[in-house]
Amino acid sequence: MRITWRGAELRLLLPVLLLVPFGFAITHIALSGTFEPGPLGIALGYVGLFAGAHLALVAFGHRGDQLVLPAVAILGGFGMIMLNRLPQGLAGTSAFGFELGMAATQLVWFTIGIVAMLVIAVGLRDDGILRHYKYTWAAIGIALLLVTMIFGYEVNGARLWVNLGPVSIQPGELIKIVLVIFIAGYLAETRTLLTSARMRIGFLSIPPLPYFLPMLVLLAIVMLIVVRLNDLGTALLFFGTFLTMLFVATGRRSYVLIGLLLFAGASYVAYQLFGHVQARFNIWIDPFADPLGAGFQPVRALYALGRGGIFGEGLGQGLVTLGGNLTIPFVHTDFIFTAIAEELGLLGGFALLAVVAVLVFRGLRIAALARDDFGGLLAVGLTTSLGIQALIIIAGNTKLIPLTGITLPFVSYGGSSILASFVMIGLLLAVSHRSSIGADTDASS
Amino acid sequence: MIATNVRRLGFYLILAFAVVSGSLVWWQVIEAPGLAVRADNPEVIAARRSLMRGNIFDASGQLLASSEVIDGLSRRTYTDPAFTHVIGYASFRFGSTGIEREFEDLLVGQTDPNPLRDLINDVLARQPQPRDLTLTIDRRLQSFAAEQLGGDAGAVVAIDPRTGAVLAMVSTPTFDATPISGDPATAQGPMDALRNDPAEPLIPRARQGRYVPGSIMKVFTAAAALDADVITPSTTYEDQPRQETEGFVVEGFTIREHDLGGIQPDLWPLSPALQVSSNIFFAHVGLDLGADLFLEYGRRFGFCSAHEIGPPGRALTVAPSYLTAPVDGDCGDFGDDVELASAAFGQGRTQVTPMQMALLAAAIAGDGVMPHPYIVRDVREHAEGDSPSDTVLDRFGSRGGSRVVGTETARETRAAMVDAVNAEMGRLFAGQGDVTLYGISDARSAGKTGTAQLGGEQAPHSWFIGFAPAQEGAEPEIAIAVLVESGGSGSGRAAPIGGQVMAEWLRLSGADGD
DSSP states (O other): OOOOOOHHHHHHHHHHHHHHHHHHHHHHHHHHOSSOOOOOHHHHHHHHHHHHHHHHHHHTTOOSOSSHHHHHHHHHHHHHHHHHHSOGGGSOEEETTEEEOHHHHHHHHHHHHHHHHHHHHHHOOOTHHHHTTHHHHHHHHHHHHHHHHHHOEEETTEEEEEEETTEEEOHHHHHHHHHHHHHHHHHHHHHHHHHHOOEEETTEEEOOHHHHHHHHHHHHHHHHHHHHTTOHHHHHHHHHHHHHHHHHHHOOHHHHHHHHHHHHHHHHHHHHHOHHHHHHHHHHHOGGGSTTTTTHHHHHHHHHHHHHTTTOSOTTOSOOEETTEESSTTTTTTTHHHHHHHHHHHHHHHHHHHHHHHHHHHHHHHHHHOSSHHHHHHHHHHHHHHHHHHHHHHHHHTTSSOOOOOOOTTTSSOHHHHHHHHHHHHHHHHHHHHHHHHHHHHHHO | OHHHHHHHHHHHHHHHHHHHHHHHHIIIIISHHHHHTOTTOHHHHHHHHTOOOOOEEOTTSOEEEEEEEETTEEEEEESOGGGHHHHOOEETTTEEOHHHHHTHHHHTTOOOOSOHHHHHHHHHHSOOOOEEEEESOOHHHHHHHHHHHTTSOEEEEEEOTTTOBEEEEEEESOOOOHHHHSOGGGTHHHHHHHHHOTTOTTSOHHHHOOBOOGGGHHHHHHHHHHHTTSOOTTOOOTTHHHHHHHOEEETTEEEOOOOOTTOOOOOOOHHHHHHHTOHHHHHHHHHHHOHHHHHHHHHHTTTTSOEEESSTTSOEEEOOOBSSSEETTEEOOOSSHHHHHHHHTTOTTOBBOHHHHHHHHHHHHTTTEEEOOBOEEEEEEOOSSSSOOSOEEEEOOOOOEEEOSOHHHHHHHHHHHHHHHHSHHHHHHHGGGOGGGGTOOSOOOEEEEEEEOOSTTOOOEEEEEEEESOSTTOOOOEEEEEEETTOOOIIIIIHHHHHHHHHHHHHHHHHTTO
């Protein structure tokens, strides 16, 4: 096997990995008022992780996309700098006699995530295990949801968390992966049927219902449970991912249109039925109606965006706390983007969005180059899931859509999110690797 | 095959990224200036927290309150707890009280007093200029009065009857307001301790405490009846000597005299009746005056409604004093003649503030004109350091007064009050209010004690009101009200405090060449 040096990846990683310790030092200088870089252990650990991941991919001769890992490193770098700069008491771990602050805990999750990513990217030589056991994956997904429903506990009104000894996990983060695997497997098998068979009602093409049934049943079950868990952001994310995969598999805009109409109808029914949905909606429409009560969090977030302006207040110089209280509650999870846009301004926010876009478009490129439909649909599902999740939470931060409590992948604090996101990157890299191997084989034959 | 659809998806995703980017531009560029000036913007709140506040000085230029900004947080330091109930506190956690509250716009340099919006615009647009305030109170008198009250709960209010300038306004127990006005993170503990203190140190008793007045009300009853020509200084009641021992039956209820201390009852006109503080005499006066006139004169003197120390809008509020059971913040009707007769000698349902009673004394001292009190003398440029700037930006002079009784009435009431302190029988009760006992040789006091019976086993409140110098031809320079909660008889506790504080002021103002 020919050695791949992955030179592009290395060249892109180098500046990123220099900038993260630099960012740590700047925030420390701004916060302490002294001209000292402060402790850089976490930053250097972060650098080491990605350097190690790069070397491991080279060592195993991985031929996958070389822009994905640097993009992830930038997003994670944004997050680590902010998380290190926020009050460390916001989150953290104390287990097995260790006390870890928020940034240190996040670094531990990055370590676990990168190991998982490498194992999948390198180890998943054959996607049969994903493709052939799609109903098993679906069952696992539903089982995870039921576990959450039964054993989960609530944080902020949404029951998302399951306690596993020292750590709490959010099964929802893992469910989206198995759901994508199932849908990719199902659509890869049936897409020809779905595309060719058609029924018409007026100008709309109606999907041939019998072929859709298994998928729709599963989706309905998942959506019902998710709505029952009061996790509206995840519901939106699942549905959006499903629609994009369906669109890519069939090329039918009308399917997407029908899906969106269904979603709008379901949202209207939910608004009529559930008080908390109404409350969320009303806060979204006018958060300033109750700026110290229900609208507190979104209003404070908008103020933070306004403070940032075009150029930002500077790293470490945002108004994170006021009189010992956070200016924005949940700044480390739901509003990490706002915190970044406050300190780095519109330009920093654009930069972050651009990196997400790069990640998304590399993912779509992987999908387009995939050797088979399953790989392509899997890549589309994983990519759009990451991309839509980022867009949903950022749009929630800017009041474009109602706020939902989902994470910004690789940036927000949270172990389940980090782990799930890295698993998705691992799968993407595996698809990418196989297509480049395939391309080589095709070229040499 | 899929690739085409992926490219189309890519196009839609670009649209989505563009829309989200647009929303970011909306808030960070287009809406940002509007957001920056909203009152609930945390940055505006933070700016207010770091606002420099002006100093507060006493009348002689001694520093009472000052601020410094530490770590972006403006912290207030107060030098003298005797002033806490005048100045109040400026806390980010508990809000502001007292002068800190009412004069906040001047202290932080926003002279337009009303709209909060202006304040915030100003805060953001330019560095506000704090202003310093000078009080009318002299710290030496304030501290002296506080010392006289000692550990007792009570109040001393002293007013210059000529101008309405507040010379002293002490409420005890007091507290150090510095910990409350410092770091909000550490303010809760001290505040909780104050709130839970059974002695209720947070109450500014001088203007918010309401007490049964007892016999000091007889000054009001006398002035009202004289002014309404219901009595003259020589009016007597023929049944009064007998009723001193047998009691005065009003509507079946027997009004009894207090312990006269061995004085033989006699047919007393106004002066001796005030000297011995005859309840029987003043019950007759009150009944002759009648409920309507009693309340009408009460309102003239400021009873039955809240008033303010300073011009409206920038003034310390004084709780209303009541002659009857209050109805909607006003005095209600007297229930019966027993209540009216009792109110005439300061019992019944009367409830008064020390400030109101000081104003009553000031009205008699001021020839029947009750001054409008004020407590801030001027506004100056902010001074760094401990001494006030010489640049006076605004002066708050006397606000004048309102005539409540005629000159003749005031003169006759004053003569009776001078006797109440100095004449043979009066000395037995209010003699301790005599300034000559405390080193003043060229002045006499006028005064009246009160012993407010509270019923049950509770010790009565001890009261004294008076003014000096009060001898024929002299112009009084200080009018005073002293209250000692459960201090026993007026003669024992409040009168000596009143005498000493008045003597101290005559000494201080005389030494200043006043």
